[in-house]
Amino acid sequence: MLELRKVSKRFGGVVATDRVTLDVAQGEVHALIGPNGAGKTTLIAQISGSLGVDSGEVRFLGEDITRAKQHERVKAGLARSYQITSIFKRFSVLDNLALAVQARSGSSFSFWRPVAAEAALFDEAGSIANEVGLDRRVDAMAGSLAHGEQRALEVGLALATRPKLLLLDEPMAGMGPEESARMIALIGRVRAKVTVLLVEHDMDAVFRLAERITVMVNGRVIATGGPEQIRADAEVRRAYLGDEVVA
């Protein structure tokens, strides 16, 4: 579904992603792990199109999207969430989601008709709120939500674009065990409909959710494989997993 071929990005002297080759297959949950600074977030930005590639190729659903703009990629079915919560804080939860629904349903170069009259947008926004467990918070200002709720909205915004491939950048960042469990359950529900590329530090979540795992260190992919294979990989253990998994 998603194919990266030798994708690179250099910031001055720092190589953030170094000839990354990666395949995400239709229907899988594919985890991308690695120590801080490994280039995972840079790679997510390059896949979603907010950051260009210096060299290499990005293909999605068989099409070359290396030079496609971010909004074109969203149209094609590629949506992302952010590691640092990025929502419309002064909009209500429902308005947040309705905006994302609006982006893919009809033209928004519409200047006359009041958007508030478009019941279909808000109906669908409501059902997404339901899906991510925010159905009782639809009228709350997004900025006033608890951290875990904001993270759920973060994922909801990406889901509202109706993606085929969902890029989740550390959805459990800063979450307690209870909130994490809720997020794991949410991803578990979503995976039935959507392919997921999951960047995450929570190894418990990764090994529970992922069918395949890719490990990045210093901008490079050092291993790809099933959870057992990754757990057993000597180089991965030395570079990243270390005692955490062994213990």
Place this chain on the structure above:
Amino acid sequence: MRQASVLAVLACLFPLAMQAMDQQFYISFATRVLIYAMAAASLNLVLGYGGMVSFGHAAFFGAGAYIVGILAMEGVTSAWLAWPAAIVVAALAALIIGAMSLRTRGVYFIMITLAFAQMMYYIFVSLKAYGGDDGLSLPGRSTGFGIDLRGDLVWYYLVLALLAGVLYLLHRLVHSRFGRVIEAIRENETRAAAIGYPVYRYKLLCFVISGAIAGLAGALVANQSVYVSPSLLHWIQSGTLMIMVILGGVGRFWGGPLGAVVLLTLEETLSGSQMLGAYSLYWQLPVGVILLAVVLFAPQGIAGLFSRRRGARA
């Protein structure tokens, strides 16, 4: 809607009351206020709703005014030709300036819009054929509409009707799909792009619509004083429009018009004030204090004081 009707009735009765009290001067003053209300409302669209802090809005205002002036010098006095021309030229200027400026953010955007406006200012200063530094006196007001626009009362009502039309258009716009996207981009541009909006296009179109309205206001101000000068494009003019928006309420529907009323009324009363006596020369000082007070204590502006709760939009 009720607020709007009350304001409309007041605006309609004002000149009649002034005429009854034999204070014709205030009809002309009020017309000027209405024109600046339109210009400030156009700036509020980009600044308040779109979050684009344009420090060069006078460029579009002045361009609109100069088009009417130059066309009048060339014998084209019909409002049906000159005013649309002013709107189109201002929109084109906004398209060109916006297309380049909107590639920058934050302080860079403020500075580059300022720089473009000052460039336009110097272009008009150097147009010796059209008055250069001294400006350009028009042979008279535009013609058209089958009426004589020279009368203060007729002119007032025409400007009022145009302002009402523009405000209605803006009201529809900010509540439409497009308006929602513009506000979303102001709130979080990165996220707006990530949910699939081509952000740059929306911002540019918003900038052009705003420039076009400022151009119409410029066409009106040229007719108001029957005179245009480069000072209409000077950065101080951009700053004045910005002060109006901040006073009135950034991103508040009535922010622009309210700011224009308050600032111009303060200027009018303070600069001729008996109380201040010889110090009335320094009328800008109390205005500055008021501006500071608004920024510190009423960041939603005067319009914000009227709405019952935060987030409620008139």
